[in-house]
Amino acid sequence: MNLGFTDILWILFLLITLLPMLQQRSIGSRRLNLLQRIEAKRQSRVISLIHRQEAISLLGIPISRYINVEDSEHILRAIRLTPDDMPIDLILHTPGGLVLASEQIARALQQHKAKVTVFVPHYAMSGGTMIALAAxxxxxxxxxxxxxxxxxxxxxxxxxxxxxxxxxxxxxxDDNTLILADMAEKAVRQVQEFVRVLLLDKMSPEKAEDLAKTLAEGRWTHDYPITCEKLREMELPSICNEMPLEVYELMELYPQQAQQRPSVQYIPIPYDTSKKTPRNM
Structure with a gap:
């Protein structure tokens, strides 16, 4: 069968259209398989809330992800489908998002009767921190x-x-600034009160009040990093050296926007320092 130039163009167009869809489906299947592995290992319900900038559609247009109402709907549904005596593990990687959605997720996690563990492989800022505090x-x-x-x-x-x-x-x-100030005062008070309630079952009322004020009053810039050491100082139930390797594997299945050349490269194998490479004589 002879193929003309137009036929070849159509075949190329179909390949370019279908390959990204097939790749996304393959990645989605690998994500589910990995979640099932973690669930079997930890005997828990595993939920992932991971926001990275992904290339989508035919044109590969990147979109910025953040916590929204759709996320809260999915997570609340997953929590409702989880038996009361089954632990929940939430893998969290997010820059934050809507306060309403974050509060809904945090409240639902706090009300779950079994143990709730939040895994943070890289960062969980703003609304992500609020969710983590519920664990x-x-x-x-x-x-x-x-x-x-x-x-x-x-x-x-x-x-x-x-x-x-x-x-x-x-x-x-001006009037607009005054209106914003009124809204700002209410927003700070509401977030502070919600965080205080989240912390009440982890520390004394006085300590919860003080820590809620520290986190919500704007003492630091919004991207200020609260490290493991600071979390210990705040007397929050945090562990900083027991991250399952499967969590890092899962993060690899949420690719960032493709670039012509990577900014970071390494050979992805662990080095055994107990074995020294022999030198050439």
């Missing part, structure tokens, strides 16, 4: 971090808006 135990990579939960209004931190209003004469502040 009975937080397991982090030694270099992983959480972050403050101070609310943001648009592109501005709520705490910074309140500071501007305090520093300027009210006659020199």
């Amino acid at each position: 009975d135990e937080i397991i982090l990579d030694p270099n992983a971090v959480l972050g403050p939960v101070d609310p943001q209004l648009g592109q501005y931190p709520a705490a910074s808006i309140l500071k501007v209003v305090k520093q300027k004469n009210i006659d020199k502040i």
Whole structure:
């Protein structure tokens, strides 16, 4: 059968269209298989909430991911399908997102009767930190971090808006800023109160109140890294050296946007330092 130039173009077009779909389906299947392996190993319900910038569709357009209401709907459904006596393991990697969605997830995890463990392989900032605080135990990579939960209004931190209003004469502040300041005050108070409730079953009421204020009042910038050492100082139930290897394998199945050349490269095998390479004589 003779193929013309137009036929070849159509075949190439179909291949370009179908290959990304087949690759996504293959990755999705590998993710599910890995989740099943972790569940069998830990005898728990494993839920992943992983937000990375992925290339999608035919054009490979990257999208920024964050915690939204759709995420909360899926996680709440997974928690409802989990027996009360079955532990839940949540693998969490996110820059944060909507306060409403984060609070829904955190509240549902806190109300689960069996043990809830949150695994943070790299970072869980803002709303991700709020979710982690609902767990009975937080397991982090030694270099992983959480972050403050101070609310943001648009592109501005709520705490910074309140500071501007305090520093300027009210006659020199426009109405929009005053409205934002009112919203900011409510947002900080609401988040602080919610975090306090999350912490009440982990520490004394006085300590919970103080820590909630520290995390929500805007003491640090919004991307301030709260390390394992700081979590221990805060007396939060955190472990920093027991991350299952399967969690790292799962992260590899959430690819970042493809680039022409990688910015990081290494040979992906563990080195056995007990065996020294012989030198050439």
